[in-house]
Amino acid sequence: MKIRKAVFPVAGLGTRVLPATKAMPKEMLTIVDKPLIQYVYDEAKEAGIEHFVFVTGRNKGVIEDHFDRMFELDATLAARGKKAEMEVLAQNQPEAGAVSFTRQQAPHGLGHAVWCARDIVGDEPFAVVLPDELVLNTPGCLAQMIAAAEQLPEKSNLIAVEAVPEHLTHQYGICGVGQRHSCGNMFEVAGMVEKPPKGTAPSNFSITGRYILQPEIFKILENQERGAGGEIQLTDAMIALARTQKFYGVEFEGERHDCGSKAGFLRANIAFGMKRAELRDGLIAEMKRYLES
Template identity: 85%
Template sequence: MKIRKAVFPVAGLGTRVLPATKAMPKEMLTIVDKPLIQYVVDEAREAGIEHFVFVTGRNKGVIEDHFDRMFELDATLEARGKKAEQDILARDQPDAGAMSFTRQQAPLGLGHAVWCARDVVGDEPFAVLLPDELVLNTPGCLAQMIEAAAKLPDKSNLIAVQEVPADQTHQYGICGIGKRLAQRGVFEVASMVEKPPKGTAPSNLSITGRYILQPEIFRILQTQERGAGGEIQLTDAMIGLSKSQTFYGVEFEGERHDCGSKAGFLRANIAYGMARADLRDGLREEMRKYLEQ
């Protein structure tokens, strides 16, 4: 099951981190020295993704600009002999024609955003990565999922899952645990429910922001009714698809960071800063000063 394309829903308004996102897309907020979206694209590229599909909205043009060449900047760096900076930009530059951008013209939810990518994805399995969720690990979360998918039957769907406290399951999409496979951390998904009422969740495994889906999901999303929050929920469509295709949960290795919240965004900056050998000692010293106050 070759996964060549990945969808990045980037049309959200980022209301949880206002006012920072009033004029700037949340996907362009920086973790250390790179925008969120770059980390997620890098994760997809590491996993072997060849085509990157962005579902955008108004005021998101800067995302497209970020992945374009800036000839003025290149010329300035060249003239000033800044080879290291040039190498960084070249490393992050996608191949020509490897990115597509389409619009979600109304805020109708994640399921609708994925549906908007249908014509670009076509009739093949694809990945979905939510750009405000980062996973700090090597190999990345999607690479782990694609490795698991290679050992599963065709027409399999995969979702990345992670434990959450039992008293918080009503805040997430939750999956029930079916048969566990020989592969470490992989199991058949017995059920899925979006934000179950307190005390009714089938497990404490939450559905996180990484998916591998079969193209049949688009036919379901075409007529999917609105669910929680008045939006077209991807989880609801996956429940429909699970009636004819198998879903597998992948308990990935890595440290997940919800950068869509202010506290999560701050934690991610600390975690990714501490993961950098060139920044770790100085950051530790600065944090010690504040902790001692």
């Protein structure tokens, strides 16, 4: 299964982190010195993705600008001899034609956002990456999933899963655990349920924000009825697709950070800052100074 394209649903309103997202997309909030969207783009690029599809909405034009060239900035940096900064910008610049943008005109849910990318993705398997979930690890989560996909037959679907405390399973989409695959960190998904009532979850494996899906999901999403919250839910469409195609859960390595919540956003800044050798000592010193005060 060659996975060439990744879909990034970035049309959400970011209500969990208001007022920061009133005038700025949540995907442009910075973790240390890079916006969220840059981290997930880098993760997909590392995984071998060739075409990056962003499903945007109103007031999201700055995301498109972020992946474009700024000639004034380039010229200013060159005139001032700032070669290091120019190299950073060059590394973050996608190749011409490698990025596409399409609109989700109304907030109809994650499933609808993925469906909006149908004509760009076409008839091939593709990845879905939720930008407000970061995974701190090398190799990245999507690279681990694509490596797992290579061990499976065609027409297989994959979901990144993470074990959560059993008393919190009612807060997540949960998948049941079927037969284990020989590679060890993967199992057949035996059913999926969105936020099961307490004490009814089939396992403690939560569905996280990384997927590899077959194109047949688009036909299902096209006629998908609204689910939880009155929105078209991707999980509901995956449940329908699972009647004819196998799904596998991939237990990825790494720390997952929910940057769509205020506490998760702060934690991610600390975690990613601590991973930077040039920042670690200063960050530790500042945190000790603050705690002692």
